[in-house]
Amino acid sequence: MRHAAVRRTTDPSRHRLHGRPQGLPRALVAGLLVLAATSACTSDPSGRAAPGRTPTTASPTVRPRPSAPQRTAVTHVAGTLAPRSRAVLARNVGRTLSAYADEAFLRVPYPHPGLAHAFGAFTERVRPQARRDSRLLTNAALARSTRAVRATHRTAYLSVLAPHGRVAGVTAAVDLVLLVDRGRKAGRRVHLAGRMLLTRTPSGRWAVFGYDLHRSERPVAARWSAS
Amino acid sequence: MTRLALGLLLVLLAVAMPPAAPRHADVTLVRVRTAQAVDHPASVLWVLCLGSDARPGERLTGTRADAIQLVGLNLRTGAGTMIGIPRDSYVEIRGHGRDKINASMFYGGPQLMADSVSRLVGVRPDYVFTTGFLGFRAMVRAIGGVTVHSRFAFSDPVRPQGYHVGANRLNPFQALIFGRVRHPLPRGDFDRSGNQQELLRSILREVRGHRSRPGFMEHGVLAAVRNLDTDLNPAQLYRLAQAVVSLRPERLRGCVVTGPTGYAGAASVVYPDVAQARRLGDDARRDGTLDHGCRQG
Numbered sequence: 001m002r003h004a005a006v007r008r009t010t011d012p013s014r015h016r017l018h019g020r021p022q023g024l025p026r027a028l029v030a031g032l033l034v035l036a037a038t039s040a041c042t043s044d045p046s047g048r049a050a051p052g053r054t055p056t057t058a059s060p061t062v063r064p065r066p067s068a069p070q071r072t073a074v075t076h077v078a079g080t081l082a083p084r085s086r087a088v089l090a091r092n093v094g095r096t097l098s099a100y101a102d103e104a105f106l107r108v109p110y111p112h113p114g115l116a117h118a119f120g121a122f123t124e125r126v127r128p129q130a131r132r133d134s135r136l137l138t139n140a141a142l143a144r145s146t147r148a149v150r151a152t153h154r155t156a157y158l159s160v161l162a163p164h165g166r167v168a169g170v171t172a173a174v175d176l177v178l179l180v181d182r183g184r185k186a187g188r189r190v191h192l193a194g195r196m197l198l199t200r201t202p203s204g205r206w207a208v209f210g211y212d213l214h215r216s217e218r219p220v221a222a223r224w225s226a227s
Numbered sequence: 228m229t230r231l232a233l234g235l236l237l238v239l240l241a242v243a244m245p246p247a248a249p250r251h252a253d254v255t256l257v258r259v260r261t262a263q264a265v266d267h268p269a270s271v272l273w274v275l276c277l278g279s280d281a282r283p284g285e286r287l288t289g290t291r292a293d294a295i296q297l298v299g300l301n302l303r304t305g306a307g308t309m310i311g312i313p314r315d316s317y318v319e320i321r322g323h324g325r326d327k328i329n330a331s332m333f334y335g336g337p338q339l340m341a342d343s344v345s346r347l348v349g350v351r352p353d354y355v356f357t358t359g360f361l362g363f364r365a366m367v368r369a370i371g372g373v374t375v376h377s378r379f380a381f382s383d384p385v386r387p388q389g390y391h392v393g394a395n396r397l398n399p400f401q402a403l404i405f406g407r408v409r410h411p412l413p414r415g416d417f418d419r420s421g422n423q424q425e426l427l428r429s430i431l432r433e434v435r436g437h438r439s440r441p442g443f444m445e446h447g448v449l450a451a452v453r454n455l456d457t458d459l460n461p462a463q464l465y466r467l468a469q470a471v472v473s474l475r476p477e478r479l480r481g482c483v484v485t486g487p488t489g490y491a492g493a494a495s496v497v498y499p500d501v502a503q504a505r506r507l508g509d510d511a512r513r514d515g516t517l518d519h520g521c522r523q524g
Contacts, residue, residue, distance in 0.1 A: 077442075136262040157441065168462040168464075169469075171444060195438075197469050199462060209266040211264060213262055
């Protein structure tokens with residue numbers, strides 16, 4: 001199924017990305033550029049370099065910023081769920097969704113040949129189909145030309161089925177905006193949104209057992225990666 | 228005048244937009260690609276959907292079944308089959324001799340009902356769902372009503388404007404009556420069974436149309452948990468519901484087992500065309516899809 005859709009740009013970081021920082025003294029800009037050219041870049045907010053990532057040719061960039069953190073909240077409950085349980089659920093489901101975004105887009109050594117571990121947060125039975133959809137669900141389509149990926153927006157609002165006060169299933173309305181730095185090539189803004197369906201596995205962790213997602217991309221001009 | 232306006236527009240564009248400069252519009256036209264999948268243990272499911280005629284205070288599975296639909300679902304292709312069985316079908320019920328098929332529910336609950344249906348059609352259901360009048364209405368209420376496409380026009384006091392040929396937006400009570408009436412329909416029980424299939428299709432259409440609305444699926448499944456008699460736990464029911472919603476209503480094909488009517492003693496019965504029922508079962512058993520027509524030779 002394919003759609004053409006008119007979408008209003010809502011990315012608040014867009015204006016910050018384009019062009020050189022205004023009003024900064026030239027010396028400071030030059031200093032930043034030197035720093036950018038000599039330091040390794042990572043989209044990991046912890047600042048750790050991903051294994052296998054190697055610095056490439058230096059070029060003018062703006063200073064890299066860490067990825068936006070995953071924000072997860074319970075917004076609808078069918079049944080009953082205590083406030084404390086809601087917080088625990090949001091944290092645990094957020095962890096699963098974070099793991100997916102990290103493995104599929106963010107904490108990946110670029111450029112790289114594949115995204116073999118992208119679907120570790122999915123149930124075993126849905127993984128084969130997810131692999132077939134990997135051009136939509138991961139950064140596989142852009143991986144070879146990607147230098148780094150940064151999330152500018154990561155939210156998940158949870159609708160919960162909880163009859164008798166016990167969670168039986170969760171639908172996460174996810175919204176993920178990523179900036180893909182492709183070196184000399186034009187960068188891409190990737191928007192992935194839709195529903196991810198989660199169930200609790202026998203081991204107690206939450207896993208994605210279904211998805212209904214749409215993805216759109218558009219070019220962005222500036223580079224933000226410093227590697 | 229038009230040419231002048233077009234010329235002006237082109238000039239404006241040429242002046243306003245440097246040819247090589249990156250441009251960021253506030254409104255963009257983008258190609259959106261979609262992907263969807265739902266994991267369920269089986270790729271083909273058979274579900275026996277029963278509408279019990281239990282009155283308030285009666286046990287749901289201890290009375291007769293008014294509506295009997297054997298539904299095959301192919302979760303891989305999104306296609307499905309509904310085989311309607313007239314409730315008056317006169318069949319052999321294991322351990323109880325010949326009787327109307329809906330008496331199986333009274334004699335042995337959903338298990339015996341599943342047994343009688345599978346002996347007739349040759350397909351054993353994986354699940355049996357039973358709901359009553361109140362439960363059905365509660366579930367339709369949970370999804371905000373349904374739109375059915377009726378093949379017949381008929382009247383009923385619950386719907387002052389009547390039921391028209393074509394689309395009818397129904398509230399829960401009107402939906403229940405649509406699946407229950409048979410006297411105004413040309414072929415009585417057979418057409419009623421067809422209407423029940425249209426109701427199932429309309430519920431699927433409604434749920435699919437709203438499934439992205441936050442909380443919609445969860446409230447719908449909660450209504451099902453409260454109003455269905457099933458041995459599935461809520462988590463299993465949730466996964467099944469999410470899988471069923473991936474089906475496409477336009478690919479849900481319905482056939483009704485037919486046969487001559489007559490009397491068994493004083494009771495009005497249908498002598499089901501067992502050969503037809505078996506052909507339908509054989510056709511759809513493996514992939515949940517009917518490749519041939521309802522009569523099949």
